[in-house]
Amino acid sequence: MIVKMQFVNITGPQEDIDRVMEQYLSRYEIQLEPALSELKTTENLRPFVEKNPYKDALLKTQEFISYLEHPDQITPDPALNKKAIFSRVHEIDLAYRELEEKKKSLLSRREDLTKRLKLLDPFRPLDCDLSQALHFRYIKHRFGRIPIEYYHKIEDYLMDDISAIFLEGKQDDNYVYGVYFAAATDTRKIDTVFRTLHFERIAFPEDVTGSPEYNCRDLEYHIRKLNKQLEALEQRTIEMLTKRGPELLSILNQLQTLSHNFDVRKLAACVEDKRGNSYLLCGWMSEENVQRFLKDSANDEKVFVVVEDDVDKYFGEPPTQLKNPKLFKPFEMFIRMYGMPAHNELDPTIFVGITYAFIFGVMFGDAGQGLCLLIGGGLLYHFKKIPLAGIISIAGIFSTIFGFLFGSVFGFEDILPALWLRPINHMTTLPFIGKLNTIFIVAVAFGMFIILLAMILHIINALKSKDPGNTWFDPNGVAGLIFYGAAVLVIFLFMTGHKLPAAILLTVLFVVPLLLILFKEPLTRKLIHQKATEKEGIGMFLVQGFFELFETLLSYFSNTLSFVRIGAFAVSHAAMMEVVLMLSGAEAGSPNWAIVVLGNLFVCGMEGLVVGIQVLRLEYYEMFSRFYKGTGREFKPY
Template identity: 55%
Template sequence: MIVKMKFLSISGPRTDIDRVSDTYLSKYEMQLENAVTELRTTDNLMPFVDVNPYRDALQKAEKLVEHLSVPGTEDETIKTELTVDEMLDLIREINHDSLELQEKQELLKKDRDSLKEKRDVLEPFKSLDMNLHQVLNLEYFKVRFGRIAIDYYQKLEKYLYNDLHAIFLEGMRNDSYVYGCYFVSNSEVGKVDSVFSSLHFEKIGLDDHYDDTPTESYKKLDDEIQAAETKIDELDNQMQGLVDNHREELLATQNRLEELSNNFDVRKMAARVKNNEEDHYIICGWMGEKDVEHFLKDIENDDRVFAVVEEDREKFYGKPPTKLKNPKLFKPFEMFIKMYGMPDEKEMDPTIFVALTYTLIFGAMFGDVGQGALLFIIGGILYLTKKMNLAGIISIAGLFSMFFGFMFGSVFGFENIIHAKWMRPVEAMTKLPFVGQLNTIFIIAIAFGMALNLLVMVFQIINSIRAKDTENIWFSPNGIAGFIFYGMIIVTVVLFFTGHKTPGNVLLAIFLGIPILVFIFKEPLTNLVERNHKKIEEGKVMFFVQAFFEIFETMLSYFSNTLSYVRIGAFAVSHAAIMEVVLMLAGADKGQISWPVIIIGNLIVIGIEGLIVGIQVLRLEYYEMFSRFYRGTGREFKPFNKKNKVK
């Protein structure tokens, strides 16, 4: 259902805008329009340039709330008796304490990272048994720590080691490098350093303040790192305790500051009217008709607020936004409507129609008691916990899958557990004149599609009456003429295939020929009814050529649109056939069932075929049904509130 909208203008003293937003507007859903733009004919209009005083405190509150061990939920509503000043002081104090803790924590993290770097440098030399301080301060020898590529180290050992006046001690070795150090006398240091440099020896600097072996120094550094991390964790716990001790106050303050900040941002869409004596604000926008009534009652005793409801506002300032209001059961299906386009105010809301047809067709195409139950349960859990609209749709569709599963006698693909209450899609056959044996489910699918086509034509007529569109009411292929034409074809086909006498030639000429003439001359007929004396601009020849191709396209669309519903029966049959293959792979035909194959096969079918069926049903909704009656040219209603802030 589409909520009827009213355009509302609210004004009062400029200094009273916060009170009005907080006391009145926060209770109702209102889509604000830019008052400076909407009221452009009014003199002395100015925008507000005030800076939001709550935004900084709100950002700090949101960061503090992130540290709560038990975060707040959407269903949890916590009230506070704190004033605005007290809330700002609370956020300021807790933020100050948290910043001190964070500063200490950052210093500890820097020290820890520095210790890790030193430890990582020492790690390759842990196997060297020497006192680092002593070897780094030898009087007659120099020691160089570093690494050399394995290829070059092999060359060093093979060709140069015997002639080199140096000793190399190997530490850690990996796939690429050999870590270690070499000792060289002071007199040979220049020559040896040159040789090692030519072999791409990379020096690694070690501090001489280590007074132990590399292993012992490494352990001391590791202990210091663990101590630093312990202190960091302690500061984390202090931060956790700081915010947890004020949990309710923080959550209530965050919610309240969000309201105040959002209400203050109303200024972005408001306008100021200033003259020599007074300074007023003006807020304007769209509100639901019932909300307008309640709002006017709320302010009737408030002499500082003045409101005007402007009738027929859309005639001058565009169409109102569309606000959908449907029962909770059908609410998730609004997602499909928004994907296609919101209905115009003069269109009917197709949400309930989509909900019923989508789930019914899905169930017929994917009929299985067990698989439908899984869809219902999993979708329901996700919808209740994650509020996912698609999950809600899947859950409801699962119910219809279960229903058709009972009708078809299928439980996880097994057709010997329960009896079919209606038919088995693979086996049910019907004999038709001039056609022969045809699967019954195909015939039912086409008949169902014909009925839906007639129904959406009725919707098109209703929408056209609302829009006062004469051509689409009477003369279009989806209007009254199209309904008569298509209805006559259906009557004739049904009578023929059921063995009854078909209408005579005169009736066919009247109910088929006249609508075709109406299709051809719909534009002149519309002009005649509307008394619009408009001449045919393209000429008579081009008019009839264009009319011929339009009639051809119309006939083709009737045929393809009807035939498209065969996919309902095709998927019902293919689903049963696929499950037969799964059971055959599991050995059910041999009496030795492999349950892992049954489980995996069912999961694959639910995932892949369920997705394909869902897409195919949506295609039927959009291309075969919506194309006949629905435009979706409206704009979505976006109220300013906690979830839709003014930007």
């Protein structure tokens, strides 16, 4: 069922808005709407511009919580007052920042050493004392790198004309690193030659002593030492915050609530008048919650609540909140997938729950597999609250029932007697058709009943929406119900050998409803006293109407035949289990139980999935399309 909603306006002194949220609105479900856009007839409205005072403390607390392992397993401490919350957060933040500053200093030192190591590492193979080489008086040095493709030219130049020595360091895929030494008097000439070979100079620190290898090892040692110090600081941070874990979780919960309640200002508005500044909140509440709210705030002189009467005129469609028995609660998932019902529509949850589970049971009738679905789905729904698991469990009840009716247990049909029939064997003789599988006939008859029921639901929805055209002249309205009902009656009488109604009566039952459907638009305009917007030739109108009427008749026929799939899957399920038992050697009297178990698991999984999808298709296309629009919006409480 759909919960009846009411639109409420709540106002009071501006400084009292937090108390109202904490004392009243946090106890009820209310979908708040933006007051500035909803209350268009109210003057002097302006938005709140206050900054959320809980935001920074909340972000810090969330940062602290991120250090905790398995915070969901920690029991929070009792709640604190607001002053104590800020004091504790500040206290914890000071200890945390002190450790963070130490970490920051160590990270900065490590970064400097890492950069120095990265600079020296390519020159590790150089076997020389850098403290001497970097301070020669008459010889200049140039550290750098040269592309590999130019490196082989160096020997030619050095051997022939240039007084320089190149010492090779490391090399990678693209470059050779090294240093060349040259006499101070020849430096300019040699630098020019090396530049032509695309030599790139690297600024080298002047304060290094010893060999590059010695320097690199020393840097690596200090980096490892810093890493250990950083790990120790990280562990101290975790231990400090873990020790205060229960307190932090309590603070986090309170700050989230306080911050969320404060953010209600984004949806509220301020009103300025002679008496002072007031806040204004508006939104949707269930009728039951409105009455409780009015009762609770009756003696509160600072809270004023107005329940709007003319909702449709000013505030549009109310949101939809579904309230169904626990047994049918999982089936609300299918309703949300299709679309929430509008406030003036019927809630189809119970209808879907009954028809879905019933049809699934017929198509998947096996007592053993049905019990597995019932138990497995029930346990999964109980512990994980997965709606689909609940649907599977309820469908398993009907699978078990029809398993007994069909006499099938895990595919074995010689253990239990069939309380009704065996789908694969039972036949019925029909006039002009001959023998036909009984389950097919029952499936079509059931489909006719469901289509008639869907038409009745369509009429109820149209009456609730005050839509006379869809009530009386729609293919799913009264005219369609009479025509299709008459067709079902004639088929039933003919198949059972009873006498058909008189020709005049049949003409009235068939022709008049079709004419009403054909002239739906002009008849609707007559009923609501509306003039035609466009003039259209009678010939074009009749041609278009004829094809639409033909499509309607075709849809009646195709939708009815679509229910044959119920019988087809009932038969195919029995046939698949026969194949499984045949492969296991059950006919010889000593089945291979491993094959029986695996075969049942395969059929249960694969066919269960296919049947579930096919039943949902019947719900959406053969039933919902006749009476349900799903144009509502879901109720989302603040």
